[in-house]
Amino acid sequence: MCLAETLPMTFSYAPTLLQDFPELVSSTRHVADVRASGDVSRLVQPFCDLAARRLDGRSESDLPEIQAWRRAFSKMGLKPTQYRCASEALLRRFRKEGSLPSIHPLVDLCNGISLAFAIPIAVFDLDKVRGGLQVRHAAGTESYETFAGEIEHPEPGEVIFADEAGQAHARRWTNRQSGLSAIRPQTDRILIVAEAMHETAGEDMARLGEALDGALREVGLIFK
Template sequence: MRFRHSDALRSDHPRLAAGALHTTGVDRRADVGPSVAEYTARARARLAGAPEGQFPEVLAWRRAFTRMGLKPTQYRCASESLLRRLRKEGSLPRIHPVVDLCNAISVAYAVPVAVLDADRLTGPLLEVRYARGDEEYTTFGGDLEHPAPGEVTYADSAGRAHARRWTNRQSGHSAVGDGTERILVVTEALHDGAADTVARALETIARDIAAHWHTAPTTALLTSSAPEFTLTDTPLSGRRAPW
């Protein structure tokens, strides 16, 4: 299974920096509470100085959404939505330990972090690309939608869309749940210094996942010259990929 951003998307967004991680064995038993508290405290400290709408990381996504014809205060990137919720409500939703951890790291670094159930992706390719309009997206409520032609989505080889409006909303089809064993984590950024931020965020995600679940994640920083990440079994997984 390969993950990449399309050449057309990279051409239109030359500042795009991305990182990907794959691992197995992420069940609900891990206690990520202390880590979540640490990373959300870091985000709160930054929010005390300025609201999330003034963060360079968020402003870059707002500009990208505007270029895509979206109203940025109606459709927010995932990290902005989480930061906004943290500022207004004081906490983040609890969903699954690995999602909770990645959400906390997302607000700490102010960049989107997507966590997908890798067994719900159809290979051989998952690509972040412009939609054709015939892709199928499943909401968390189970409804079926079709991304508009030209909308950025995560599309697999079966034509299933795993995101709407790039980093705005993930799909319910590949959401992490009780039966999740393997995950693909993706972090993306567009601001000045994005490559450094993504590298630090990805290192943090890998370190914390390894510590909490005793796995050996594989990671890669994706660039225009090295745009693809191959999901391979980690040494402790004991499973082979189904494709």
């Protein structure tokens, strides 16, 4: 497996979205030649321990990273307690159950880091993405495949991850990814996207990137 420094496709944000959310800070990684085997629990556990310490005596909704996404969801016209960003949903489940289910080594690793930093991390199967991927407002004609295989159409104006074929790979921005580009045992190429909006997002994203790169190297990844 290898961690590439450049993306094999275009990833971008619509200018109008950046105008509405100038506080957004994001970071991407492209992982190629992925292996689905391997135990990453040793690497994931320290991140879970950090999340547990941050949650000690308080709720995930008290964290500044989550509060920033709640404000963003409200700005998009969504109820923050009805539609949660991915990191809040993970933290909420972790707080209640004390652990997260194992899905795929790289997904498990990204989920652990997302827990520790309270920052949403999306992981896409690049072989399911057609052309460039852009975070933008939906026209309402795009197709979104649920994990159950059903096809939905995002509401016009909803923030989605859309490719050039009109496939929506995530709905309500960081709320829910598509089953179409979900990571599977046969997945070979992965795009990782981390996004934050809180006051110290820049420095925290840099630390997240260092943690992610270090963990990926630990499981046998190298830079091209």
